[in-house]
Amino acid sequence: MPEYEIIIGFGSCGIAAGARRAFDIFAEEAEKSSAKISVKPTGCIGACHREPLVGVRESDGKQYLYGEVDEKRAGEIINRHIHGGEVIRDWLVKPDYPYFTKQKKIVLANSGIIDPENMDEYIKVKGYKALKKVLFEMTPEELIEDIKASGLRGRGGAGFPTGLKWGFARNSMGDKKYMICNADEGDPGAFMDRSVLEGDPHAVLEGMIIGAYAIGADEGFIYVRAEYPLAIKRLNIAIAQAKAKGLLGDSIMNSGFSFNVHIKEGAGAFVCGEETALMASIEGKRGMPRLRPPYPAVKGLWGAPTNINNVETLANVPAIIRMGGHVYAETGTEKSKGTKVFALAGKIKRGGMVEVPMGTTLREVIFDIGGGIQGDKKFRAVQLGGPSGGCIPGSLLDTPVDYDSLTSTGAIMGSGGMVVMDESTCMVDVARFFLSFTQNESCGKCTFCRIGTKRMLEILERITMGHGGMEDIDKLEELAVKIKVASLCALGQTAPNPVLTTLKYFREEYEDHILRKKCPAKKCKALIRFKVVPENCTGCTLCVRVCPTGSVHGERRQIHEIDPDLCIKCGLCEEACHFDAIEITTGDIKAGVIS
Amino acid sequence: MEREFNELLKEWTGEQGNVIPLLQKTQEIFSYLPEEAMAEIGKVTGKSSAEIFGVATFYAQFRFEPMGEHIIKVCHGTACHVSSADLLDQTIENELSAVPGKTTEDGLFTIERVACLGCCSLAPVVMIDGEVYGRLTGDKLKKILKKIKGKK
Numbered sequence: 001m002p003e004y005e006i007i008i009g010f011g012s013c014g015i016a017a018g019a020r021r022a023f024d025i026f027a028e029e030a031e032k033s034s035a036k037i038s039v040k041p042t043g044c045i046g047a048c049h050r051e052p053l054v055g056v057r058e059s060d061g062k063q064y065l066y067g068e069v070d071e072k073r074a075g076e077i078i079n080r081h082i083h084g085g086e087v088i089r090d091w092l093v094k095p096d097y098p099y100f101t102k103q104k105k106i107v108l109a110n111s112g113i114i115d116p117e118n119m120d121e122y123i124k125v126k127g128y129k130a131l132k133k134v135l136f137e138m139t140p141e142e143l144i145e146d147i148k149a150s151g152l153r154g155r156g157g158a159g160f161p162t163g164l165k166w167g168f169a170r171n172s173m174g175d176k177k178y179m180i181c182n183a184d185e186g187d188p189g190a191f192m193d194r195s196v197l198e199g200d201p202h203a204v205l206e207g208m209i210i211g212a213y214a215i216g217a218d219e220g221f222i223y224v225r226a227e228y229p230l231a232i233k234r235l236n237i238a239i240a241q242a243k244a245k246g247l248l249g250d251s252i253m254n255s256g257f258s259f260n261v262h263i264k265e266g267a268g269a270f271v272c273g274e275e276t277a278l279m280a281s282i283e284g285k286r287g288m289p290r291l292r293p294p295y296p297a298v299k300g301l302w303g304a305p306t307n308i309n310n311v312e313t314l315a316n317v318p319a320i321i322r323m324g325g326h327v328y329a330e331t332g333t334e335k336s337k338g339t340k341v342f343a344l345a346g347k348i349k350r351g352g353m354v355e356v357p358m359g360t361t362l363r364e365v366i367f368d369i370g371g372g373i374q375g376d377k378k379f380r381a382v383q384l385g386g387p388s389g390g391c392i393p394g395s396l397l398d399t400p401v402d403y404d405s406l407t408s409t410g411a412i413m414g415s416g417g418m419v420v421m422d423e424s425t426c427m428v429d430v431a432r433f434f435l436s437f438t439q440n441e442s443c444g445k446c447t448f449c450r451i452g453t454k455r456m457l458e459i460l461e462r463i464t465m466g467h468g469g470m471e472d473i474d475k476l477e478e479l480a481v482k483i484k485v486a487s488l489c490a491l492g493q494t495a496p497n498p499v500l501t502t503l504k505y506f507r508e509e510y511e512d513h514i515l516r517k518k519c520p521a522k523k524c525k526a527l528i529r530f531k532v533v534p535e536n537c538t539g540c541t542l543c544v545r546v547c548p549t550g551s552v553h554g555e556r557r558q559i560h561e562i563d564p565d566l567c568i569k570c571g572l573c574e575e576a577c578h579f580d581a582i583e584i585t586t587g588d589i590k591a592g593v594i595s
Numbered sequence: 596m597e598r599e600f601n602e603l604l605k606e607w608t609g610e611q612g613n614v615i616p617l618l619q620k621t622q623e624i625f626s627y628l629p630e631e632a633m634a635e636i637g638k639v640t641g642k643s644s645a646e647i648f649g650v651a652t653f654y655a656q657f658r659f660e661p662m663g664e665h666i667i668k669v670c671h672g673t674a675c676h677v678s679s680a681d682l683l684d685q686t687i688e689n690e691l692s693a694v695p696g697k698t699t700e701d702g703l704f705t706i707e708r709v710a711c712l713g714c715c716s717l718a719p720v721v722m723i724d725g726e727v728y729g730r731l732t733g734d735k736l737k738k739i740l741k742k743i744k745g746k747k
Contacts, residue, residue, distance in 0.1 A: 012727060267655070267657065287654070441710075572682065
């Protein structure tokens with residue numbers, strides 16, 4: 001038994017922040033003094049804003065979590081903590097850190113604790129117990145009843161009751177049925193599913209096998225984005241391990257129930273998150289949605305009854321079976337049970353993976369857990385549900401996180417992306433950003449989605465360029481309603497949401513752009529101007545050197561100037577300046593001068 | 596490459612839903628989808644070249660021109676967008692004289708715009724040859740690009 005166990009957060013974020021370097025340093029040390037320390041990787045620990053994260057577990061059970069472990073800190077931890085027995089308090093992520101105390105972890109319970117590539121560790125934390133219980137103590141009908149009792153609803157965004165969905169597929173006639181896990185997490189600003197797959201792949205797999213038993217499927221697919229190579233790698237490892245132990249494949253645990261699973265890599269189409277499009281893509285076709293009914297439960301993949309669940313939904317299943325549906329239902333609100341995982345990002349102090357009981361307010365998530373806005377700037381909005389969701393203003397921050405309350409604001413629960421925006425974010429630009437995304441991702445089947453979103457985008461571009469008129473706002477609202485009504489799938493039906501919510505809550509910003517040719521957030525390039533503040537300029541020439549167009553000029557130790565005719569407003573000079581000597585102004589450009 | 600491709604075709608013939616995996620693996624071999632390869636895939640899957648081309652052009656992952664040696668993916672997800680990802684595009688344009696969707700003249704870099712790399716808490720990010728670089732500024736990215744160019 002080693003004296004110290006070192007656990008390193010090895011999710012994609014951790015690796016990007018430098019976890020590998022920290023790992024190498026500890027691994028090298030472990031080799032030198034093998035009796036003393038062992039080193040293992042784990043999934044996302046959650047506090048992404050303090051990556052790379054390194055946990056030190058002592059043989060007496062004491063645990064310490066260090067944040068921002070770069071090469072230097074790794075060396076110090078080895079010298080002072082491991083060899084010197086001194087806990088370096090200043091670098092600790094303390095257990096009473098408000099980021100963790102308000103969370104409740106069911107889906108992320110193992111993430112950041114166990115080694116996701118080692119099945120024994122999953123089994124040690126009661127892994128595959130739920131599967132055993134289901135196979136030997138429950139009929140599929142009893143299982144479905146338990147899931148119904150839990151109140152679990154689809155975590156992919158729409159919130160359809162999972163037990164009901166399984167019941168439909170169970171009752172569908174057919175010798176061949178399919179179970180699909182939707183891991184095509186396409187919303188920009190969302191990374192919950194990636195973290196779950198990277199941190200606890202066996203939980204998703206176990207949930208999927210249980211679901212397959214419930215509906216009577218013998219074959220399944222996990223449809224994962226190709227942009228998530230690490231998640232795919234860990235899933236492949238998990239599948240191979242489960243097969244080797246007889247937990248997957250023919251006659252699982254000699255129960256007579258067989259289930260095989262394949263991984264399908266997505267090829268980069270947002271619309272494939274929609275279930276009928278996803279199935280078309282697995283079949284090798286263009287990923288275009290089709291009319292429902294027939295629902296997948298009746299006629300799905302290759303015409304067979306099919307059930308599709310999101311990653312987070314399935315990751316809840318083993319926990320529900322272990323604790324019982326009724327116990328699970330004690331967490332949450334009347335109509336939304338359990339917890340929800342959010343990917344907290346944007347202009348937030350403490351970003352990362354957050355799991356909270358349903359009913360927690362947005363304010364608690366953003367200010368208590370997330371610590372508020374970076375640089376103590378002013379909160380402007382929180383974006384939920386990605387391109388299908390909306391922007392919620394400060395006045396609605398006490399909205400509880402549950403399916404129905406969020407829908408009533410005009411946003412949606414969505415899959416869990418939560419992007420916080422401060423006063424430097426232009427809401428008209430955000431609407432334009434999402435619409436350019438959905439416009440680009442529209443499959444082109446429905447006219448209103450294909451052409452309507454294009455027209456809306458053109459109007460929004462016009463407004464951000466300073467060429468909009470007040471009648472444009474009416475046109476946007478008219479088009480939004482028509483696109484929602486006349487689109488076949490959720491992509492089109494929800495595409496106008498970002499525009500509608502920003503119009504509802506931030507209309508004065510649209511009016512500033514249209515009437516006063518002003519962008520209050522100073523983002524829209526056509527409406528801003530870069531100037532040198534003479535009092536602050538030291539004549540250091542840094543800005544002169546970074547300017548790509550040669551529009552900034554001035555000699556060393558002389559006050560610089562920006563030529564507005566050459567300036568492309570890229571902002572590199574502002575970023576480079578150490579003296580706050582570059583100022584951005586808006587509202588001082590006359591209409592008609594804007595090109 | 597040819598032999599690898601032929602083996603690939605043999606391996607996947609007759610598999611249900613084999614079109615997209617075949618296209619993906621073909622792209623892994625050639626770094627893009629040559630027209631002749633798509634015609635071959637049509638033959639083994641019983642589809643016309645037009646159908647295969649139709650599937651390939653639907654998905655953002657597939658490319659129809661050879662790629663540069665290094666692939667730079669600039670993330671334009673929501674979190675990166677509000678954290679000035681535009682500035683990174685501008686830096687790349689300044690340093691490499693290439694814009695998203697294009698390959699530099701020397702064939703060293705291909706620049707792509709992607710919707711989200713899922714590393715939102717490190718925004719803004721770019722992915723270069725599969726490795727994610729986070730919390731970037733124009734200046735930091737400039738240094739990274741110089742380092743990669745310097746290795747040549």
